[in-house]
Amino acid sequence: MAFQHSKASTFTYNSVLLAGVDSVQFSNSADPVDVTGIGDTAKSYISGIGDRNISLSGTVDPASGEASITMWNAFQAGSAYTFAYSPDGTIEYGGDGIVTQYDESSSVGDKVTWSAEILVTTAVTRA
Numbered sequence: 637m638a639f640q641h642s643k644a645s646t647f648t649y650n651s652v653l654l655a656g657v658d659s660v661q662f663s664n665s666a667d668p669v670d671v672t673g674i675g676d677t678a679k680s681y682i683s684g685i686g687d688r689n690i691s692l693s694g695t696v697d698p699a700s701g702e703a704s705i706t707m708w709n710a711f712q713a714g715s716a717y718t719f720a721y722s723p724d725g726t727i728e729y730g731g732d733g734i735v736t737q738y739d740e741s742s743s744v745g746d747k748v749t750w751s752a753e754i755l756v757t758t759a760v761t762r763a
Contacts, residue, residue: 640723645721647692647720648720648721650718652703654692655700656694657693657694657703658695662690663690664686664688665688666683667684669682669684686759686760688760689733689753689756690756694749694751695747703750711736714734716757717733717734718731719731727762728763729762731757731761732757733754734754734757736755737751738750
């Protein structure tokens with residue numbers, strides 16, 4: 637089995653390649669729909685509508701700051717923008733999403749970081 641290192645991962649949002657991202661969590665779920673009928677002896681379900689969100693974080697770069705500024709501006713705008721996520725440099729997921737949360741944090745003796753939550757608003761493609 638071949639494994640892939642995540643150093644090849646990339647994340648682009650609103651046409652900006654986000655440099656300095658150190659973590660991406662791409663979550664996929666679907667609401668279960670109960671299709672149990674009268675007389676059934678066990679519950680039955682089918683997969684419902686998908687729900688996806690992306691959690692990402694990175695380091696605030698005072699020289700360029702492009703990643704943190706991109707996410708902050710998107711949060712302020714409240715509009716959906718296109719994203720492209722490649723976990724391994726070959727597979728790419730794409731769609732649109734809105735930034736629903738943006739945070740920055742700092743502590744003594746550590747780097748300044750940012751984190752954001754993106755709620756996916758369209759179907760996701762995988763290429």
